[in-house]
């Protein structure tokens with residue numbers, strides 16, 4: 001009984017630590033804005049840093065299952081929803097920054113379709129919306145058996161974000177190649193453990 005209680009306390013404390021850790025990128029951006037250390041083009045820098053935070057959190061969300069497989073501790077799964085929601089939160093801020101600080105709010109259709117890399121990012125965000133919308137326990141229950149197949153939308157979303165990231169690069173693509181290698185490793189591990197079909201959104205494979 002005492003061991004179960006201790007385990008519950010550890011999970012709750014870890015969740016709070018993760019919550020504040022996930023807010024750090026936003027905190028650092030605000031600090032740089034207030035200190036004038038954000039650089040010569042604040043709008044561009046803020047948009048880029050929010051986008052990068054969103055992608056990093058998306059990759060961390062995808063890393064949860066491999067962590068469980070490697071460590072044998074299923075407690076990792078308790079952090080996945082929060083990581084996924086923070087990825088969505090930062091992606092939302094990234095798009096708001098793009099509109100507010102770079103392009104303005106007029107003619108949104110043109111803004112979102114003006115460049116192929118923006119279309120890739122916008123499509124990724126659209127795929128993330130149903131994941132965030134069905135993340136509570138109540139909606140999980142309501143969606144039932146369709147929940148897992150639906151949440152496989154995270155794989156095409158992550159690939160599209162990477163395409164978006166690569167496509168917007170101007171010259172040096174080292175960073176994009178590193179992130180691409182991490183994403184490929186996470187997807188390949190999943191294929192190795194559970195099969196290719198479990199990467200296909202809306203397919204009814206059990207894993």
Ligand code: HEM
Pocket residue numbers: 044047048049050051052053054055058087091094095098102112118121122123124125161164165168
């Ligand atoms: C409507 C959707 C989106 C729009 C309009 C958009 C817009 C942009 C813009 C304007 C940039 C900067 C490009 C440049 O430097 O010239 C950018 C970069 C980026 N975006 Fe997005 N984006 C969208 C969706 C997303 C999503 C959903 C994610 C992640 C979940 C994301 C992650 C990134 C990343 C990682 C970068 C590169 C940041 C860097 O250079 O460090 N974007 N995006």
